[in-house]
Amino acid sequence: MNIGTRKILDRSFTALGIGSIAVMAMALLIVLVPIVTKGIGAVFFTGTVEHRKMLLHEFKRGGGDDLTSEIASSNRYRSKVYDMLTRFDAELEQMEPEKKREFKEKYTQVRTALQALLGPLPGDPEPMLTRFKYGATRWEKAEEKAHDLLYESKWDNSNPDVMAKEYFVSRALDFQGTSLVQLFPYVRENLDHMLVPKFTVYWGFITDSSIDSHFFGGIWPEIQGTFFLAIGAMLFAFPLGVVAAVYFTEYAKPGFFNSMLRSANSTLAGVPSIVFGMFGLAFFINTLKVSESKSVLAGALTLAIMILPTIIRAAEEAILAVPKTYREASLSLGSTKWNTIATVILPAALPGILTGGVISLGRAAGETAPIIFTAAVSVGSAIGLADVFSSPTPALSWNIYNLASEHEAASQIRHVQYGMVLALVTIVLLLNLSAIVLRARISKKLKG
Amino acid sequence: MADESIGGNNRTTAFVISARRHTLQKAAQKVGEGLLLGIASFVAIVVLFIFYFVARDAVPFFQLRGFTEFFTSTNWYPADHPAGFGALAIIYGSLMVTLGSALIAVPMGVAAAVCLSDILPFSIRQYAKPVIEMLAAIPSVAFGFFALVVLAPLLQNNGGPMLMWAWWILVTPFLLLGILVVADLLTTNVKDPNRRQQLYVILLTLFGLISVFLLYKVGTLLYAIQILTGTNALNVSIILSFMALPTIVSVSEDALQAVGRDIREGSYALGATRAETIIKTILPAASSGILAAVILGIMRALGETMVVWMASGNSSHIPEPWFNYLEAIRTLTATIAGDMGEADQVTGSARYHVLFAMGLLLLVISFISNLVSERIVVRQRKTLSGQ
Numbered sequence: 001m002n003i004g005t006r007k008i009l010d011r012s013f014t015a016l017g018i019g020s021i022a023v024m025a026m027a028l029l030i031v032l033v034p035i036v037t038k039g040i041g042a043v044f045f046t047g048t049v050e051h052r053k054m055l056l057h058e059f060k061r062g063g064g065d066d067l068t069s070e071i072a073s074s075n076r077y078r079s080k081v082y083d084m085l086t087r088f089d090a091e092l093e094q095m096e097p098e099k100k101r102e103f104k105e106k107y108t109q110v111r112t113a114l115q116a117l118l119g120p121l122p123g124d125p126e127p128m129l130t131r132f133k134y135g136a137t138r139w140e141k142a143e144e145k146a147h148d149l150l151y152e153s154k155w156d157n158s159n160p161d162v163m164a165k166e167y168f169v170s171r172a173l174d175f176q177g178t179s180l181v182q183l184f185p186y187v188r189e190n191l192d193h194m195l196v197p198k199f200t201v202y203w204g205f206i207t208d209s210s211i212d213s214h215f216f217g218g219i220w221p222e223i224q225g226t227f228f229l230a231i232g233a234m235l236f237a238f239p240l241g242v243v244a245a246v247y248f249t250e251y252a253k254p255g256f257f258n259s260m261l262r263s264a265n266s267t268l269a270g271v272p273s274i275v276f277g278m279f280g281l282a283f284f285i286n287t288l289k290v291s292e293s294k295s296v297l298a299g300a301l302t303l304a305i306m307i308l309p310t311i312i313r314a315a316e317e318a319i320l321a322v323p324k325t326y327r328e329a330s331l332s333l334g335s336t337k338w339n340t341i342a343t344v345i346l347p348a349a350l351p352g353i354l355t356g357g358v359i360s361l362g363r364a365a366g367e368t369a370p371i372i373f374t375a376a377v378s379v380g381s382a383i384g385l386a387d388v389f390s391s392p393t394p395a396l397s398w399n400i401y402n403l404a405s406e407h408e409a410a411s412q413i414r415h416v417q418y419g420m421v422l423a424l425v426t427i428v429l430l431l432n433l434s435a436i437v438l439r440a441r442i443s444k445k446l447k448g
Numbered sequence: 449m450a451d452e453s454i455g456g457n458n459r460t461t462a463f464v465i466s467a468r469r470h471t472l473q474k475a476a477q478k479v480g481e482g483l484l485l486g487i488a489s490f491v492a493i494v495v496l497f498i499f500y501f502v503a504r505d506a507v508p509f510f511q512l513r514g515f516t517e518f519f520t521s522t523n524w525y526p527a528d529h530p531a532g533f534g535a536l537a538i539i540y541g542s543l544m545v546t547l548g549s550a551l552i553a554v555p556m557g558v559a560a561a562v563c564l565s566d567i568l569p570f571s572i573r574q575y576a577k578p579v580i581e582m583l584a585a586i587p588s589v590a591f592g593f594f595a596l597v598v599l600a601p602l603l604q605n606n607g608g609p610m611l612m613w614a615w616w617i618l619v620t621p622f623l624l625l626g627i628l629v630v631a632d633l634l635t636t637n638v639k640d641p642n643r644r645q646q647l648y649v650i651l652l653t654l655f656g657l658i659s660v661f662l663l664y665k666v667g668t669l670l671y672a673i674q675i676l677t678g679t680n681a682l683n684v685s686i687i688l689s690f691m692a693l694p695t696i697v698s699v700s701e702d703a704l705q706a707v708g709r710d711i712r713e714g715s716y717a718l719g720a721t722r723a724e725t726i727i728k729t730i731l732p733a734a735s736s737g738i739l740a741a742v743i744l745g746i747m748r749a750l751g752e753t754m755v756v757w758m759a760s761g762n763s764s765h766i767p768e769p770w771f772n773y774l775e776a777i778r779t780l781t782a783t784i785a786g787d788m789g790e791a792d793q794v795t796g797s798a799r800y801h802v803l804f805a806m807g808l809l810l811l812v813i814s815f816i817s818n819l820v821s822e823r824i825v826v827r828q829r830k831t832l833s834g835q
Binding site: 002005006007008009010012013014015016017018019020021023024025027028031032034035162163240243244246247248251252260261263264265266267268269270271272273274275276277278279281282283287305308309312336337338359362363365366367368369372373397398400401404405414417421424425428429432436 | 576588
């Protein structure tokens with residue numbers, strides 16, 4: 001090969017390496033950007049008057065003269081819509097039965113769309129579910145609902161070779177020649193008067209309980225559950241892990257037994273997370289019966305054995321990184337081995353051990369599979385500290401899955417899902433970031 | 449006690465007390481050490497318990513239904529009467545996404561590890577490491593959510609164009625390099641420099657035309673592909689590869705660092721370029737460590753639950769044809785996670801035990817691959833230190 005080609009190959013090899021690191025950074029960005037941008041939308045958004053009504057009725061928050069006048073003015077604009085509906089009701093009564101039947105179905109669709117937009121219409125019975133008591137609480141949802149009202153979605157199946165395409169037909173065309181035809185342009189023009197959009201900062205998303213399976217309200221029970229589980233797991237795993245690491249680094253002599261113990265540690269680290277969940281179910285709940293069924297305790301124990309190997313490894317590394325001179329100085333002053341460990345080595349290794357602990361805390365907070373069968377429920381309110389031994393809890397990781405995959409109206413509450421993912425990712429990444437900063441400080445300190 | 453009653457000599461008393469204290473201390477130390485050993489063996493006990501309790505609930509399934517159906521049939525109807533417990537399609541789905549993610553993650557991970565250990569200056573490495581750590585830290589359910597809510601609709605709506613662009617971006621540089629190298633190799637034996645130049649140019653244009661045609665033809669074929677469902681094996685493989693990457697990168701970087709400076713310098717001294725040094729000497733020397741890294745990375749992909757549960761489509765059949773990554777599949781982990789909730793009500797039935805059989809299968813695979821990778825790492829350390 002001539003030297004030119006070799007040089008090109010060399011350069012492109014470098015480019016390949018840098019390229020793959022760049023792709024990883026890109027992947028991180030691509031995953032994080034939608035989560036952050038849309039997750040923020042759960043707290044900062046353009047809320048409608050329906051949102052403020054909901055806050056007042058469900059959480060007894062807000063209210064005052066502002067809201068009263070807002071509701072009054074929005075009702076003024078809405079009353080015209082309601083008038084149009086009553087007029088059309090009357091008109092419908094006058095029609096011949098055949099025509100009436102034809103209109104009836106389309107009219108029901110219009111009413112449903114209006115209910116989704118503005119809340120229950122006059123004359124409707126009081127809805128059972130909270131989600132139907134209010135109209136669109138978020139402006140971008142309101143615009144979607146208005147679009148649903150103005151246009152009917154249809155699917156084009158004419159070409160069997162390609163997938164069906166969605167297209168929209170104006171509903172106004174269906175009601176040509178009736179009084180209802182004015183409704184559509186009126187709604188289009190006065191949407192903002194009827195809903196009074198306003199920039200809203202809803203910190204309650206973090207501190208409120210959810211209402212009607214996350215249609216309204218916040219995610220506090222989930223955040224609290226995540227903290228209970230992660231901290232509970234740390235309570236068990238951290239002391240055990242540090243002690244085991246002390247044994248491995250200070251006492252263990254090379255030999256068959258100790259290499260077995262080390263093998264066990266790496267085996268435990270490699271066990272798939274779902275198997276931990278099965279083990280937790282089979283052992284902690286079905287055999288030990290630490291609780292009747294799922295509980296925070298069982299989940300925390302399961303998470304604890306999952307993060308144990310990580311803690312042991314990190315603590316081992318931190319202890320091994322303590323300079324030999326520390327140990328020798330202490331021993332030469334006549335202190336015993338145990339004394340040296342307790343007063344010299346562990347304090348020196350503490351920041352490193354804490355780093356490992358913080359990372360494991362993040363892992364315990366983010367894991368889902370081990371808590372599916374042992375601790376997590378999809379709906380529920382925040383539990384008290386006394387209930388952790390007996391009752392299950394909602395948790396961020398599990399509820400993200402549940403809302404995104406199993407909720408009956410998953411696409412209606414995307415903002416809640418994004419908000420939850422953002423909350424979880426923020427907790428985990430903040431923990432990791434603090435670990436990274438902590439470690440950078442230690443390495444600076446050790447360098448002197 | 450007797451010594452104390454004699455009294456008198458302070459020195460003797462002190463000596464005796466300290467002797468007793470000494471034995472006490474010794475005993476305390478032994479007890480303490482034993483306690484430490486007990487706590488350290490806790491991990492081993494937990495591993496044994498995991499094996500025992502998963503196996504205890506898995507064995508009844510094989511007693512009830514035998515091995516043949518589980519491993520050879522694709523007939524998965526655990527809730528029907530009569531029930532079918534053929535897990536072949538599910539095992540196949542697990543293997544499929546694992547292989548798919550390995551195909552993406554292994555080349556990228558090894559290239560990134562080489563780059564981190566041998567190419568990048570320290571100042572840049574400092575910033576690359578936290579990126580990898582953050583990628584490792586993102587919870588699996590967040591990746592799953594991304595796969596389900598962002599990537600799946602994207603694949604479903606713009607699958608063809610995305611595949612075409614991926615093909616072009618990925619393959620063009622490699623084709624270009626290949627052409628250069630092949631043209632170079634074919635012309636090395638020509639003695640006359642002028643003729644060599646001519647031949648070189650001719651070959652370049654010829655191969656160039658062929659590859660442009662290839663790029664275009666395959667590109668249009670890919671463009672025409674309609675992806676029926678965005679929750680498919682391709683989606684999951686891509687996301688899983690990003691979850692396996694941090695493991696592969698960090699473990700293979702350790703292996704590369706373990707290769708000594710002397711080997712590198714020897715190669716440079718013989719006039720090799722950096723790429724040649726890496727490919728011909730460093731990678732072979734670190735190959736076993738990299739293999740261990742690959743095994744660990746693959747295990748992460750095989751054992752991952754949330755991403756595959758949310759974004760694989762959960763349809764238990766072998767895709768048609770068998771390598772079609774654009775179809776929905778179902779994996780072992782997702783089946784355990786998804787079915788346990790219902791099967792838990794009927795504890796003791798085959799439907800409950802079959803899930804533990806799957807768990808046992810996962811556990812055994814992960815155990816074996818862990819042992820293998822550990823052995824490999826130990827052996828590499830021995831060979832390297834022996835040299």
